[in-house]
Amino acid sequence: MLTFLLRRVLQSLLVLAVMSVLIFVGIYAIGNPIDILLSPDATQIERAQTIAALGLDQPLWRQYLLFLWHALHGDLGRSFAFGSSALALIAERLPATLELSLSAILMAIVLGIPLGLLAGLRPQGLLGKSIMTVSILGFSLPTFWVGMMLIMLFAVQLGWLPAGGRGETVLLLGVPVSFLTLDGWRHLLLPAFNLALFNIALVIRLTRAGAQEALLQDYVRFARAKGLRNSRIIGVHVLKNILIPIVTVIALQFGAIVAFSVVTETIFAWPGMGKLIIDSIRVLDRPVIVAYLLLIVVLFVAINLLVDILYSLLDPRVRLSETKG
């Protein structure tokens, strides 16, 4: 088990290294930040000064190594637009985005799996069919449109929930979180649901397909032949088998959720990384973009690693074959 872990961690680090190169080269090599930061009639001297100040005159590989060195020390450059540390800017907004994203995942699991099971066990029934139709909608509807409709309905028409913003926060381990307050919940509900919708639909479909396939398996027939109750057959035998691939997919979706939070945060004025990155892209504020990308990559790699470990824990076949091999 330990060798397995070690191998995976090393692989992850390698991927991180490669990605950092790609990101760096991609962002820094294309386009010219100078033209954005300086007015057209800046003098040559001012140009040269700015270039030197931002280190843009060094050869590319040197810039990369400098960048890596700084990055490992937590310094990802200063934002062109704000002047403050890019990393600090991102880190400030990270908790809000994470809170939103994690809530979305939770919703996807809590809503998606039971609905998917229902649809899978009674595919011909009215309930099953309507669940599937709703899931198609969940896939197709663009996130931003759904967000707008949610605000229209729940905030404007019904007035039940606020139209945007984050609720009251309390400090948890030094990080401000809003899910521990009622006000925080009221503000979290709509945006999290909006963000989760696509994944709820995904989980419903996966669960349904998994349940339908599982029901055809011999072990289900054997379980019935043993005289087990249906609730046990579904709740234990079927669920444990289909949970593994579903959890994997959901976990891998986390990255996409964080990325799409950009849209939700815009609509619901949620103070996360979303607005920051959009603005940064518009003005080509490279340090911020790079910091954001690096963070996302680290997130991805970490998630992939966690999923691998989780998978091996959940599926006894994988765990044991790794220790043998």
Next chain:
Amino acid sequence: MNSDLSEQTVLSVEHLQMQFATRGGVLKAVDDVSFSVRRGEILGIVGESGSGKSMTAYSIMRLIDAPGKIVGGRVLLDGQNLLELPEEQMRRVRGKRIAMIFQDPMMTLNPVLRIDTQMIEALRAHQSLGKAQARAMARDALARVGMSAPDERLLAYPHQLSGGMRQRVAIAIALLNRPELIICDEPTTALDVTIQGQILNEMQTLCRESGTALIWITHDLAVVAGLADKVCVMYGGKIVESGAVQQVLEQPRHPYTGGLIASSPSRNRRGQPLRQIAGAMPSLAELPSGCPFRTRCPHATAICATMPPVELQGQHMWRCFHPLQQTTGAMHG
């Protein structure tokens, strides 16, 4: 053992009919099948794949799912018609009064659950037992079927055990609630020949000891010869011949039975061409009218297009217009 009890019929299947409704039409998977099993008796059901033997077993257990449907007949367990029971009561019959063992234990044991989980749940579904108590009973059951180190095996997952061990687990599970009848659907087909023999022996002993009736479904005549008291030969969803094993094997009346016996490896001599039955069993959708075997039967005539009537000679039954007359001689075990 009380001689009255040994005469008691545990299971009586009468004119059972099960069909599949498909786009291509109605397929009669089990067509007017009747047989009975007494306490402690071993009945062998022999046939090729597609003959309907597994479907008969599933029908008895009422494990048929759409598009299949049981459309006629009775299945009497101790006189009670299982086909009329509400589902919850049938659930209580399954695993408790009738147990079933399937062909491939790798597929029938849930790969992500431990052995002890799967055994304990079988017990607790029918008796109210504490977990510790159920676990002790499971352990004993494993020991009884000849598993070494039962405590370790309980903690294992199915893929950690060999095929033979998995099947022993399945047998142990079947015996847990002391059923009156065990149906075994080709349980040794997926195993090594040496293991086959062991398991056959053990099953026979266990059943004789506990008075449990056994239905053994197989395509292998040799197995039936050594194990069973009675045999039913199935073809195309129908029973074409049945009776005491000795009698059927020594004096087969239906040409199909004769063909099966003649083509069994032990009957063929080295150096001679292997005897076989020409052709292949038609699929359910292409069954001929009347006797299903007539398209491959060397003795078939026009009258065989209508269903031959049941002929009885004591316990020996066959359905054929041109039954065989010769004796095949003593059957090798």
Next chain:
Amino acid sequence: MASIAADIETPLQAFLRQFRASRMALLGALVLLIAIAAALLAPWIAPQNPYDLAQIDILDARLPPGAVSPEHGTTYLLGTDEQGRDMLSAILYGMRISVFVGLTSTVVALAIGLVLGLLAGYAGGRLDALIMRVADIQLSFPSILIALILLAVLGPGLGKIVLALIAVQWAYYARTARSAAIVERRKEYIEAAVGLGLPPSRIVFRHLLPNCLPPLIVVAALQVASAISLEATLSFLGLGLPVTEPSLGLLIANGFNYLLSGKYWISMFPGAALLVLIVAINLVADQLRDVLNPRLQSL
């Protein structure tokens, strides 16, 4: 003899028959055809050309649906936006862009992905590993992120958006094509073709390709909707098409602020149009998938 031809159903007829089986899919297909027709004919059927500044009157801004312009006397069936554009025309032209962007990007991405995937699947070895590595890395990033980066680097504009969408999609097709190619490669008709000494290019394009198409068609159908959705999202975020040639996404974004003050039509109608388009495509795609699924065929 003539009756034999009449009895045999061509694959196309079989496909159409099975497709017709779902009423929802038929509805979707119908709606789609109408939408595409409207989009194609927009320059002729739209009351106004919303891109022509001369035709827009700022004094007519924010009129509700059905209102009549006090200046010109024309009826704005769906109201006007904050620039005075006729909503109906804007929607028609916007759909035009959406359909164009969706179709173009999908077709090009399909072509690229198909070729690369077939090559990878058929050739195997290093080429396969290389192409799939690249595809995997790309697939592990959310599409919106890739699009954001590309647009940030390339700048806004119709062509750039299509480019971004192509870049986002090709990997799906490559993967699907490769899987199909690997399965088909083992089949006997390929062995026979190789045995006949046919050149690899011919084998790949004439023999392998047609058999790998069904799953790709399904993916493509779904992706068109996805591409349209992504483009709308990008436009909504302000990273898409310029303000003078609004796609549906931009129209919706512009109207967002008016939602809370009761002028719902500026956002609602473009939103509804977008929705109808996407849902229709998805319904059709779903049915396509069921019909083209080989496993379900055998039943």
